[in-house]
Amino acid sequence: MNRISKERDRLLAAAARVYGSALTLTAIVCFLLPHAFASTGREIAVVALLFFALLGFLYLRVSSGIWWIIGIDAFAVAALIVAGTEVASHGTSTSVALAYGVGLIAGGSIAGVAIMLGTTGPRMLLYVVTAAISLAGLIIPDIKTEYKFHSITLGVAGWVLCTVLALWLGRIVPQAMRRIANMSDAYRAERVASETEARRRQGARLLHDTVLATLTLLAHSGVGVGEASLREQAGEDAALLRQLRMGFTPNPAASGEYKLRPVEESTLGNTLESVKQRFRRMGLEVTWHGKGQVLLPSDTLDAFLLALSESLENVRRHSGVGEAHVTITDDDQSVRAMVTDDGVGFSIDQIAPGRLGFSESIVARLRDVGGDARLFSAPGSGTTVVLEVPK
Secondary structure, three states: OOHHHHHHHHHHHHHHHHHHHHHHHHHHHHHHOOOOOOOHHHHHHHHHHHHHHHHHHHOOOHHHOHHHHHHHHHHHHHHHHHHHHHHHHHHHHOOHHHHHHHHHHHHHHHHHHHHHOOOOHHHHHHHHHHHHHHHHHHHOOOOOOOOHHHHHHHHHHHHHHHHHHHHHHHHHHHHHHHHHHHHHHHHHHHHHHHHHHHHHHHHHHHHHHOHHHHHHHHHOOOOOOOHHHHHHHHHHHHHHHHHHHOOOOOEEOOOOOEEOOOOOEEEHHHHHHHHHHHHHHOOOEEEEEEOOOOEEEHHHHHHHHHHHHHHHHHHHHHHOOOEEEEEEEEOOOEEEEEEEEOOOOOOHHHOOOOOOHHHHHHHHHHHOOOOEEEEEEOOOOOEEEEEEEEO
């Protein structure tokens, strides 16, 4: 059941609970008024039956099910029958409290659960049956007093009100939920556009502050800057670009310099999250499984993460799905990542020899650091890539 259906059913249950409880309690009060019943035994029976119906309404929830609704109706119908026999036996001497109480049972206690009965299957059948019983319980007893019209009017008005309320809630709630969803989508699109523009402007500033500045010095043959300083600056730019390619976010200081993670040795667990966030921004949800922290040398970590990123990029571009699973495992000698998706897959034998994306960007990169990669796929069965590097 989707969210819209859940919200609709929750409101229908709440409306039935409030309406049914209020009118059932009012009916009990009417029957407890002095001289409402000539027979004390019938009065006790009707009040007891309505009390159990009231408890049913108070505990009515979306998860209550059809049998809970049938139970409430059974107590209410039984109360209507007993009260109807009292009316039939007294005719013109029927009290106003008894007449109004009968109308409240039919239009409140029985009609209240109709709010939850919907328009299909057994619930619709229960709606028709209970409506017929309610009207019969109002018309058949021989009420030859001035209150007969009032009793029937109460019952019919209650059924009309409950039916209209159920149809209105069933129609208006899905519309409201869809409008809220559309507003959420518009807000999400605006937020993504704002974040994209902010990243673009940050990237432009970053490029201006680092690489372009270094290239300008090189274009002017490093005039005014020593060779060692120029070499050091170029090395910092290269390290920064490597961090950005792996998904890190640069942290500019007030001086205009950018703080970088040390490259001698890095923790794999600290870098996987940045890769995950980067692909989430591009529309691919990545779910991680397995090891949370693995220590790798800098060059091995770089190759491993770049190969992993290339594998996820292939999923994003070619799989036709929006989710990938990455399982990280390790032993004493190596670290492995298994990238899987449930996409369209492909036949490995049909890969053109000129396509070097997997062999160069993934396999060759890992073999340069002593690792390897394997690819498994078939049309309609998704794709699995296994990456392995030594510790």
